[in-house]
Amino acid sequence: xxxxxxxxxxxxxxxxxxxxxxxxxxxxxxxxxxxxxxxxxxxxxxxxxxxxxxxxxxxxxxxxxxxxxxxxxxxxxxxxxxxxxxxxxxxxxxxxxxxxxxxxxxxxxxxxxxxxxxxxxxxxxxxxxxxxxxxxxxxxxxxxxxxxxxxxxxxxxxxxxxxxxxxxxxxxxxxxxxxxxxxxxxxxxxxxxxxxxxxxxxxxxxxxxxxxxxxxxxxxxxxxxxxxxxxxxxxxxxxxxxxxxxxxxxxxxxxxxxxxxxxxxxxxxxxxxxxxxxxxxxxxxxxxxxxxxxxxxxxxxxxxxxxxxxxxxxxxxxxxxxxxxxxxxxxxxxxxxxxxxxxxxxxxxxxxxxxxxxxxxxxxxxxxxxxxxxxxxxxxxxxxxxxxxxxxxxxxxxxxxxxxxxxxxxxxxxxxxxxxxxxxxxxxxxxxxxxxxxxxxxxxxxxxxxxxxxxxxxxxxxxxxxxxxxxxxxxxxxxxxxxxxxxxxxxxxxxxxxxxxxxxxxxxxxxxxxxxxxxxxxxxxxxxxxxxxxxxxxxxxxxxxxxxxxxxxxxxxxxxxxxxxxxxxxxxxxxxxxxxxxxxxxxxxxxxxxxxxxxxxxxxxxxxxxxxxxxxxxxxxxxxxxxxxxxxxxxxxxxxxxxxxxxxxxxxxxxxxxxxxxxxxxxxxxxxxxxxxxxxxxxxxxxxxxxxxxxxxxxxxxxxxxxxxxxxxxxxxxxxxxxxxxxxxxxxxxxxxxxxxxxxxxxxxxxxxxxxxxxxxxxxxxxxxxxxxxxxxxxxxxxxxxxxxxxxxxxxxxxxxxxxxxxxxxxxxxxxxxxxxxxxxxxxxxxxxxxxxxxxxxxxxxxxxxxxxxxxxxxxxxxxxxxxxxxxxxxxxxxxxxxxxxxxxxxxxxxxxxxxxxxx
RNA sequence: GGACGCGUAGCUCAGUGGGAGAGCGCUCGCUUCACACGCGAGAGGUCGCAGGUUCGAAACCCGCCGCGUCCACCA
Numbered sequence: 001x002x003x004x005x006x007x008x009x010x011x012x013x014x015x016x017x018x019x020x021x022x023x024x025x026x027x028x029x030x031x032x033x034x035x036x037x038x039x040x041x042x043x044x045x046x047x048x049x050x051x052x053x054x055x056x057x058x059x060x061x062x063x064x065x066x067x068x069x070x071x072x073x074x075x076x077x078x079x080x081x082x083x084x085x086x087x088x089x090x091x092x093x094x095x096x097x098x099x100x101x102x103x104x105x106x107x108x109x110x111x112x113x114x115x116x117x118x119x120x121x122x123x124x125x126x127x128x129x130x131x132x133x134x135x136x137x138x139x140x141x142x143x144x145x146x147x148x149x150x151x152x153x154x155x156x157x158x159x160x161x162x163x164x165x166x167x168x169x170x171x172x173x174x175x176x177x178x179x180x181x182x183x184x185x186x187x188x189x190x191x192x193x194x195x196x197x198x199x200x201x202x203x204x205x206x207x208x209x210x211x212x213x214x215x216x217x218x219x220x221x222x223x224x225x226x227x228x229x230x231x232x233x234x235x236x237x238x239x240x241x242x243x244x245x246x247x248x249x250x251x252x253x254x255x256x257x258x259x260x261x262x263x264x265x266x267x268x269x270x271x272x273x274x275x276x277x278x279x280x281x282x283x284x285x286x287x288x289x290x291x292x293x294x295x296x297x298x299x300x301x302x303x304x305x306x307x308x309x310x311x312x313x314x315x316x317x318x319x320x321x322x323x324x325x326x327x328x329x330x331x332x333x334x335x336x337x338x339x340x341x342x343x344x345x346x347x348x349x350x351x352x353x354x355x356x357x358x359x360x361x362x363x364x365x366x367x368x369x370x371x372x373x374x375x376x377x378x379x380x381x382x383x384x385x386x387x388x389x390x391x392x393x394x395x396x397x398x399x400x401x402x403x404x405x406x407x408x409x410x411x412x413x414x415x416x417x418x419x420x421x422x423x424x425x426x427x428x429x430x431x432x433x434x435x436x437x438x439x440x441x442x443x444x445x446x447x448x449x450x451x452x453x454x455x456x457x458x459x460x461x462x463x464x465x466x467x468x469x470x471x472x473x474x475x476x477x478x479x480x481x482x483x484x485x486x487x488x489x490x491x492x493x494x495x496x497x498x499x500x501x502x503x504x505x506x507x508x509x510x511x512x513x514x515x516x517x518x519x520x521x522x523x524x525x526x527x528x529x530x531x532x533x534x535x536x537x538x539x540x541x542x543x544x545x546x547x548x549x550x551x552x553x554x555x556x557x558x559x560x561x562x563x564x565x566x567x568x569x570x571x572x573x574x575x576x577x578x579x580x581x582x583x584x585x586x587x588x589x590x591x592x593x594x595x596x597x598x599x600x601x602x603x604x605x606x607x608x609x610x611x612x613x614x615x616x617x618x619x620x621x622x623x624x625x626x627x628x629x630x631x632x633x634x635x636x637x638x639x640x641x642x643x644x645x646x647x648x649x650x651x652x653x654x655x656x657x658x659x660x661x662x663x664x665x666x667x668x669x670x671x672x673x674x675x676x677x678x679x680x681x682x683x684x685x686x687x688x689x690x691x692x693x694x695x696x697x698x699x700x701x702x703x704x705x706x707x708x709x710x711x712x713x714x715x716x717x718x719x720x721x722x723x724x725x726x727x728x729x730x731x732x733x734x735x736x737x738x739x740x741x742x743x744x745x746x747x748x749x750x751x752x753x754x755x756x757x758x759x760x761x762x763x764x765x766x767x768x769x770x771x772x773x774x775x776x777x778x779x780x781x782x783x784x785x786x787x788x789x790x791x792x793x794x795x796x797x798x799x800x801x802x803x804x805x806x807x808x809x810x811x812x813x814x815x816x817x818x819x820x821x822x823x824x825x826x827x828x829x830x831x832x833x834x835x836x837x838x839x840x841x842x843x844x845x846x847x848x849x850x851x852x853x854x855x856x857x858x859x860x861x862x863x864x865x866x867x868x869x870x871x872x873x874x875x876x877x878x879x880x881x882x883x884x885x886x887x888x889x890x891x892x893x894x895x896x897x898x899x900x901x902x903x904x
Numbered sequence: 905g906g907a908c909g910c911g912u913a914g915c916u917c918a919g920u921g922g923g924a925g926a927g928c929g930c931u932c933g934c935u936u937c938a939c940a941c942g943c944g945a946g947a948g949g950u951c952g953c954a955g956g957u958u959c960g961a962a963a964c965c966c967g968c969c970g971c972g973u974c975c976a977c978c979a
Binding site for chain 2: 008012013014046199207221222223224225268269270272273274277278279285286287288290345347348393394396397400401404444491492494495522524527528548559560562564565566567568569570571572574575577580581582584585586587588589590592593624642645648649656657660664745749752753755756757760761762763787865868869872876877878879880882883884886887889890893898
């Protein structure tokens with residue numbers, strides 16, 4: 001026995017921790033993850049990874065998306081395409097800055113003491129220290145990214161691309177600066193975009209407050225935020241509201257402040273809500289801001305960027321937090337008797353997705369990007385199918401959002417990020433926008449000061465598929481790998497990222513950045529809640545890899561994923577682990593046997609016959625061929641759960657449970673029978689062929705165990721990751737062999753069931769006679785697998801002659817007491833199988849009474865079934881209207897059921 | 905308020921017009937010479953409810969109930 005195969009003797013289990021690190025090393029050393037840029041993108045295959053946060057760590061979302069992408073990448077690489085998985089990390093402005101700030105705070109330093117330059121320096125150090133973590137974690141998953149060209153959204157080249165885009169779009173007039181009401185996040189002390197705001201349902205108190213009207217009378221307004229009244233600059237009613245027509249044009253007096261407020265008419269006001277009178281606070285409510293713009297109202301900012309009341313709120317309130325101010329304002333209004341009512345009120349409250357703090361809408365000078373012109377071609381691309389969004393339902397979501405797109409606030413009051421290439425002249429105030437810092441103002445030659453703000457992280461992410469390949473330079477990488485083939489992600493960043501990549505890709509490169517968008521499940525905690533660190537519901541994929549192996553985690557995640565959100569299923573991971581171990585043992589078993597019998601090297605040299613002499617060999621080749629076709633089709637259709645589960649079914653349900661069980665009997669015999677060399681070679685050749693194809697087919701899904709097995713299955717020393725993906729050979733499909741084995745499998749199962757019910761011991765061979773058609777080729781298999789000692793042909797024909805086949809005896813119960821046929825053994829039981837029966841000839845040690853009870857149950861089931869099929873066939877219209885094939889099928893079924901019934 | 909999705913075995917989920925399935929769990933039996941992370945056999949389901957279309961509905965249509973997600977400027 002060869003030494004290499006001998007190693008397998010003691011490895012009765014697949015142990016991921018022992019092999020995964022070495023395999024990763026071999027893959028990385030092979031250079032196969034890095035394709036030389038060559039050819040056109042249309043003939044190559046590429047995916048740009050959603051760049052993980054540079055200081056982040058691998059979570060379930062990464063693990064699933066990594067498994068999805070790696071499956072596609074490995075599949076296409078094995079198909080022989082030049083394949084690149086573009087890899088890198090995102091600087092993740094707010095998230096990273098917050099992390100570093102927190103660490104500094106622990107040292108007792110805040111960033112302002114440090115200053116901008118030193119702070120940014122610290123973030124780079126932080127990145128150098130923690131930036132490698134997630135990269136190593138992707139490797140552990142087996143992700144075959146091109147690590148040799150890792151990109152970072154703040155790298156020099158990348159930054160040039162970002163600046164270029166800003167300047168281009170500024171010159172087009174789409175990027176502009178404006179004082180506008182924004183979502184202010186007091187947590188990160190920055191404006192954030194609409195998409196980074198999440199609404200939470202909360203119950204607050206809705207206060208009704210009476211404002212006096214100049215010259216007599218009053219209005220009553222309702223608010224959940226009494227503190228903002230300090231910034232009121234008008235009261236509004238609906239223009240059609242008869243009740244208040246006379247109020248319009250008069251003035252109300254703002255309590256506590258004394259400011260005179262115009263009473264205006266505006267369509268926005270709902271007549272049927274509350275009193276139909278609305279306080280207008282342009283500086284702290286997006287709707288009121290719009291009203292204010294329409295009516296040219298003053299904007300009084302009473303809440304500052306620090307989340308505290310400003311001086312404009314008045315001496316009594318300045319410096320208080322918003323919540324403190326609310327209490328104080330209510331108390332004062334109460335004292336003045338102006339609170340008319342308070343009631344519980346449930347509504348949506350905006351929170352920052354980033355910091356978790358309540359959003360404070362306020363007016364701020366920010367940079368915006370008008371999206372109208374960018375959106376139009378991006379809508380068309382999806383409408384026309386140049387970008388496919390899968391599943392289909394997400395297409396509508398995309399289109400709805402894109403068709404109602406609003407300007408994007410792109411400036412952030414942070415230090416970590418791409419600083420805007422905007423230079424204000426300190427002399428004339430002219431705004432200079434340029435790729436690199438000009439020496440002096442273009443207008444007056446005055447001294448320049450660069451904008452403090454940085455760009456929203458997603459601005460740079462939007463350029464990811466092409467900026468990573470060298471854009472705006474015309475590089476071979478860009479030519480070879482852009483546009484990419486598919487973008488895989490979860491739903492949550494469809495607008496935040498995917499939509500913006502499509503817009504920017506079309507605008508800047510003239511091409512869509514990818515042709516498919518695959519939106520995968522969000523994995524929820526087992527209890528259905530969101531997986532999150534703060535809830536404590538997160539499950540660490542690395543721990544799962546440690547416990548079960550990377551293959552198990554990949555398989556499990558793919559198997560549980562679908563078009564909708566799914567709960568994390570530990571069982572599916574377990575199933576993956578079982579599969580890896582099963583496959584490992586199947587190969588181990590076969591190789592040890594083959595090697596012992598004729599040496600695996602020799603066996604490998606044998607070309608498998610496309611039409612082997614045994615029916616089980618023809619059967620497994622046929623089933624394998626179907627599995628190959630199904631698996632490839634499912635991967636190409638992004639149907640990963642069925643690809644994974646289908647693989648499992650083939651390996652367990654066909655390869656191991658049946659084929660190996662059948663041929664395991666043949667292997668030791670062959671080892672001894674030197675004269676039957678042909679049969680031995682043929683079996684070894686088929687077995688090896690099937691195992692090699694199966695292992696190769698499974699590689700994209702479970703790369704580690706398959707790569708490990710390839711060492712033993714392939715003598716060339718070539719890595720499986722760089723080998724060819726097996727293709728389905730149609731000439732191996734053999735429907736007759738499939739039918740024969742299907743029948744035999746059913747028969748074996750039925751006999752086993754019978755054996756179980758009569759308490760036959762596992763190893764006990766029961767004497768029997770096969771009285772059924774369709775087992776000409778498989779009778780010996782049936783005997784071995786069902787542990788029947790079948791009479792030889794001679795004995796059988798003798799016995800058949802001897803059996804009384806008269807109708808009187810046929811319909812009788814199971815016990816056919818011999819007597820009339822003394823030459824043949826008595827039949828003690830009949831087991832119905834497809835095409836006939838197995839006649840049991842010895843009841844020794846069997847509890848035939850138990851079998852009788854079982855038979856009764858089966859009979860009842862059969863009767864019910866027969867009745868149903870009969871009713872169906874007799875139903876008016878069925879025979880006339882149903883397709884002929886269906887009718888015939890039902891008739892055939894009825895015949896079969898009746899035959900079975902007769903046997904019983 | 906709008907949109908989308910889901911409700912199938914104890915649990916997690918497949919199944920989209922013609923015999924209710926898988927994994928796990930449960931019961932029974934097996935150290936059957938690859939695997940006890942194994943093997944064999946079983947039990948378990950008014951397919952959320954109510955109508956409709958159809959010869960035929962878990963599947964298609966309508967309504968209701970329950971759950972979830974996304975979008976949205978009613979104080």
